[in-house]
Amino acid sequence: MNEDIIKIAIAGVGNIASGLLQGIVYVRTYDEKKGKLLHPKISSFEVKNINIVAAFEVDENKVGKDMSEAIFSPINSTPKFIDIDNLDVEVVKGPLKDGLTGHLQEVIKVSSDPEVKVSEILKESEAEILICALPTGAEEAVEAYAQAALDAEVAFINCTPTLIASNPVWAKKFKKSNVCLIGDDLQSLAGGTVLHKGFLDVLKEQGIKVRDTYQLDVSGGLETLNTLDDDRKQYKRDVKERAIKQSFGNDINLASGTSDYLEFLGNRRIGHFWILGEGFMGMPIKIDIRLETLDGPNAAGTLVDVIRATKVAINRAGSGPISSICAYGFKAPPVTTDRHTAHQWFNEYLEGIRTE
Numbered sequence: 636m637n638e639d640i641i642k643i644a645i646a647g648v649g650n651i652a653s654g655l656l657q658g659i660v661y662v663r664t665y666d667e668k669k670g671k672l673l674h675p676k677i678s679s680f681e682v683k684n685i686n687i688v689a690a691f692e693v694d695e696n697k698v699g700k701d702m703s704e705a706i707f708s709p710i711n712s713t714p715k716f717i718d719i720d721n722l723d724v725e726v727v728k729g730p731l732k733d734g735l736t737g738h739l740q741e742v743i744k745v746s747s748d749p750e751v752k753v754s755e756i757l758k759e760s761e762a763e764i765l766i767c768a769l770p771t772g773a774e775e776a777v778e779a780y781a782q783a784a785l786d787a788e789v790a791f792i793n794c795t796p797t798l799i800a801s802n803p804v805w806a807k808k809f810k811k812s813n814v815c816l817i818g819d820d821l822q823s824l825a826g827g828t829v830l831h832k833g834f835l836d837v838l839k840e841q842g843i844k845v846r847d848t849y850q851l852d853v854s855g856g857l858e859t860l861n862t863l864d865d866d867r868k869q870y871k872r873d874v875k876e877r878a879i880k881q882s883f884g885n886d887i888n889l890a891s892g893t894s895d896y897l898e899f900l901g902n903r904r905i906g907h908f909w910i911l912g913e914g915f916m917g918m919p920i921k922i923d924i925r926l927e928t929l930d931g932p933n934a935a936g937t938l939v940d941v942i943r944a945t946k947v948a949i950n951r952a953g954s955g956p957i958s959s960i961c962a963y964g965f966k967a968p969p970v971t972t973d974r975h976t977a978h979q980w981f982n983e984y985l986e987g988i989r990t991e
């Protein structure tokens with residue numbers, strides 16, 4: 636058996652899942668240089684070592700299909716970067732709970748297949764990590780998958796903004812069971828939040844006082860349609876705004892989040908950054924930037940690092956939230972810090988200098 640293989644399961648075969656599977660096959664096909672990886676190797680693990688062994692969905696367009704086909708089914712909008720051979724992993728129907736509410740109900744039909752027992756499938760497939768990529772606001776569904784991971788003693792990576800790793804009750808449960816817990820709300824490689832924090836960091840370091848700023852984006856992905864619902868939109872905004880206010884305090888006028896769904900943009904996300912500050916002698920400084928990215932690969936770029944670091948944590952018998960991995964890859968980690976320190980913690984953890 637190849638010791639370097641990492642067996643993962645994924646709940647939600649949406650755009651993150653598409654970016655992740657295509658990314659793994661892309662690197663296997665074209666090697667790491669063309670894949671443009673930040674960390675070609677994490678410990679002994681390469682991206683090509685990640686193997687998807689189980690997948691859970693509720694959409695009738697995806698359940699029953701092989702994962703290689705399901706990722707290209709509507710309503711996913713991540714473009715096709717590469718052909719994928721049959722994986723021999725059938726997408727099965729997981730617990731629906733509150734997974735599809737609001738606008739999602741209008742565009743997704745729930746599969747009539749019976750719901751499987753997630754913990755049993757995790758054990759049968761010998762998955763080591765369960766990645767949760769459910770829609771924003773699917774609180775009960777996310778918790779059901781977190782519980783299944785605990786029951787199967789499988790590490791849990793929460794890409795959604797539902798607080799699991801940052802929730803002391805869940806953190807304690809995972810710690811007690813000696814299972815790794817990573818989250819919450821995945822931070823894309825070149826995402827709006829990390830770049831916004833970066834611009835503000837540089838200005839702060841240079842002594843510029845930032846008064847007003849916003850980072851608002853539009854996109855055509857399903858997740859954006861989902862966050863059109865007022866409560867989900869606010870939920871996502873709160874996570875993003877907290878991530879920035881933790882570093883810059885409350886005396887900054889700030890707005891951050893998704894402002895509209897434009898179906899014709901597909902997987903593209905167009906972000907606008909506006910910053911108004913004051914420099915030496917009250918000199919006004921205005922920054923106005925436009926950013927265009929694709930959600931699927933942007934999220935997967937961070938996830939391939941987080942998965943391999945989680946495998947390192949599993950091998951070290953880690954338990955509960957691993958602060959360094961959470962701070963590196965997530966917008967709402969249990970312990971927040973600036974981007975530079977987060978990268979330093981991550982590298983120190985991988986080198987064995989930090990214990991969590």
Ligand SMILES: NC(=O)c1ccc[n+]([C@@H]2O[C@H](COP(=O)([O-])OP(=O)(O)OC[C@H]3O[C@@H](n4cnc5c(N)ncnc54)[C@H](O)[C@@H]3O)[C@@H](O)[C@H]2O)c1
Binds near residue numbers: 795857
């Ligand atoms: N760049 C990014 O895409 C990005 C970045 C950071 C965080 N996130 C977060 O990651 C999560 C997933 O993002 P995405 O873009 O892949 O979303 P998506 O909307 O493309 O996919 C979500 C999938 O979950 C499925 N689903 C709904 N309920 C389910 C259930 N009970 N069981 C199994 N599957 C279910 C849906 O049918 C859909 O296929 C979101 O919470 C989002 O906020 C995404």
